Amino acid sequence: MTKMRLLPFQEIKEAGEFIEPFIRRTPREASPQLAQSSEAEHFLKLENLQLTGSFKLRGALFALHKIVGAGGRTVITSSAGNHGWALAWAARQFDVGARIVVPSSADEAKCSGMKALGAEVITSPSPGYDEAEKTAREMARKQGIPFVSPYDDDPVMAGNGGTLADEIIAQLPDVDNILFPVGGGGMGAGIASYVRRTRPELKLVACQHRDSPALALSLEKGEAVTELPPVETIAGGIEGGIGVNTFAILKDTVDRLILVTEEELKASIIWLIRNHQYLVEAAGAATLAACLFHPERVPPGKSVLVLSGRNISLKTVASVISGF
């Protein structure tokens, strides 16, 4: 067996110290309503209350800090959602130029928001994310400007997941399990790096969309499935391929994988409004869906569920509610 790949501990500590004055230390909230047996205790890590509406601000801030430290004054990225919003916000803080390539399907409100923060928004000709990333990488190469990957980049992983794991353990030192959503895998790779270095016995539970299970497919295949055909879902954040670098970390560190359906995600959004009165986007509800609909797959003990973001449109809220 080859040595497990993990991010350097020092990089995660550096990320945490750097981003601390900029972000919210989001609360941990008990959810006794969620426990389906007396052996389980559940806590929500309310990263849906983070500034810019998602955990993505953590990695965007740290990645940009590194680039500015190396002399960069402009960056390019690709995103239809949370990462783009977070990067635009971080770029404004540091007075850095941000060019964000969005798929043609991107939400108009999100694009206006990024523009209002001063970012330059470039619309890709295709509705899919993968094309937008190709365009952005090509622009970055031609213009000699750094490209910031939404997930497959060490500072992004350290910021997005490493600093989050540090907070989770500080807020609940005797946590047994951490449940997190997996899209590109950046958050998970950061969490795993921190946890395997500090609390190796802690169980890591990855939650994915059943119709876009890149991690499950990659584990079967033994290599990263970086592209997947687009699926019809309201959970954009957990759709699509996984990163080569994130998979290199996740493949040896994830203890369990739970796949959830579109209907389970919708029901979990409703459950959260009913029981805690918070809005969460569908990708951000994946860990809830895992506990509500697949409790037998969750290891016993104290679980922390990462609710990763709240950037849901009124239209989506309305359509989800009208289905119940």
Added chain:
Amino acid sequence: MTKMRLLPFQEIKEAGEFIEPFIRRTPREASPQLAQSSEAEHFLKLENLQLTGSFKLRGALFALHKIVGAGGRTVITSSAGNHGWALAWAARQFDVGARIVVPSSADEAKCSGMKALGAEVITSPSPGYDEAEKTAREMARKQGIPFVSPYDDDPVMAGNGGTLADEIIAQLPDVDNILFPVGGGGMGAGIASYVRRTRPELKLVACQHRDSPALALSLEKGEAVTELPPVETIAGGIEGGIGVNTFAILKDTVDRLILVTEEELKASIIWLIRNHQYLVEAAGAATLAACLFHPERVPPGKSVLVLSGRNISLKTVASVISGF
């Protein structure tokens, strides 16, 4: 002119120090989307993210602390909503018995929640709040147990409003205006007491429901209108009469009063979902409605709007959204 009545500064400082380890220090969030002129800047005080879902936890904790200090082991209160929930939560923390008289119209989910926290819930025969309070006061007298008013009590005012004003000013030292909702008036009286003693030039803007404007009527009449006929509204928290003690403070301290309509409250709930992705209850949206629909009544400069709570039922969310 008689001397302005205010709560003692020492009581507010004591309340703040006491409750600090129990509550969330809720964030302040900029809302550039809300400004309708370049002379205005708006910030939301997100007390909707408070534990138990509202600011009421602040006063409940401090009032209970005072009672326990005086030897009390059981308390009685009356509430259909946030205060009852908060008191049940605080009582559990201090291992004190809580008896909560609820109107017969009270939401079943809220009653179950209070019971789950260990409170004894007594249903009043009438659907109105005033009757529930009379029953509770009568029980308290007969049983020789302290009654905790939801608003008309010094420790409740100091906790609910005083500690909130202290946080608001610490988070934005050059704030020019504070906008707050007024129901019974406890939050406003606490805010006014702190502000008039520390930042007398700061403008205080009270926001009320147009169909239940107890403060406006009391100011006209020159005495507290403590009871008002019930009105059909989703904003239970700002409906009904004002307190004798809260009015004694508010009458000389409020700079401006803005009345908002039921439709404006509903539109403000929607606006908040669209622009900040938070859920807020109707009473908690009164300050937003004032800025969105009556901007000419808001003094210029930097305004902080208290969003007081998020305890809205899924049914109400659904009905509000379906109207838009």
